[in-house]
Amino acid sequence: MFQIIARPRKPEVMRRLVPAFGPAASLPDLQSVADRFIANAVRQAFDDLALAQTEGFVHCHAFKGREHLDAALKAGKGVLLAGLHWYAGRAGNRYLTSLGYPVMSVRNEEPLDKRMGRVGRRLFQPRYVRFLHEVIRDEVFIQDRECSLKILARLRKGGIVHVLLDAFLSQQNLEVPFLGQTRLFPAGPLHLARISGCAVLPMCALGHAQALEILIGPPLPLDYSLDAESFCQTHLPALVRILESYVLEHPDQWELWTKL
């Protein structure tokens, strides 16, 4: 059923892959990426169903960069894990939590999905958001007026917060080059980093819940002498460049090709 739903997305994905990879990429290669993209979408749906009901469902094959997370936590100012919509993102967070790294996720309670239509948004979306709560559990919604305060409080307690940089989760967004075009990225996470002094670690979760691979990069070098606006304008593109390199390396793992 999920294959049937996801299949029409393939041509849409292909259209976006071509400018991102440039003329050097061959058509069969891009088609293969699009096929794996669809397969991962299906796999994610089954993973969510299992994660909502099962503890200890996640099996991680490789956890690279754990030393960066440990060092950042040791500094005691909290950690902002900056990722994108990876298909295995939710499984990744559940795995980190099971290891003793509780992760708070920042979510959108009312994501705009035009394919759903008005009725779908009204009837299906609230149920889906509630269902995802069973998968994610530790979360804060951007619609919450205290959202940024809750994140800041968690960071000040030395905790971990996971933000999705490809979501419009902030009142302030900056245009940044990304995958052959420019796209808006939220500045809010960088404001939080500046105020809290937390470490910002780029993160990537690959595979699926039964064969997970987590990659955490070294902390983003941050210049705290800059004022708030310059801080965001300098560091956001640098962070996006790192995440873009992850997408180009693992294109079938990024969920939002169709929303690029």
Add this chain to the structure above:
Amino acid sequence: MTTSGNASIVNRICAVFVRSLAVNVDTQNLPVVQDLSSVTGLDSLAMLRFVAGLEEEFGVEIEPERLNLHFLSNLQALTEYFAQRLPAAPEEGKRIP
């Protein structure tokens, strides 16, 4: 802290509030408002700017337990908090020559 000291803190909080929101609010009216969250435009990011501004202004880091809308939008609670956290200044007329 004296009454005049508290009044000065109120003024400083209000100035930070207006700066962080970047909206057209008359600071003279804010002490009457008391509940800062009732001011239009106070979204999540503005709240963050407000916290950063307060910490910069008073040189104090607000504890995680106090990072909530209930506390941060209460002008009286904020004034009392900063009055307690700031080092006591010698009162006017009692200064040692």
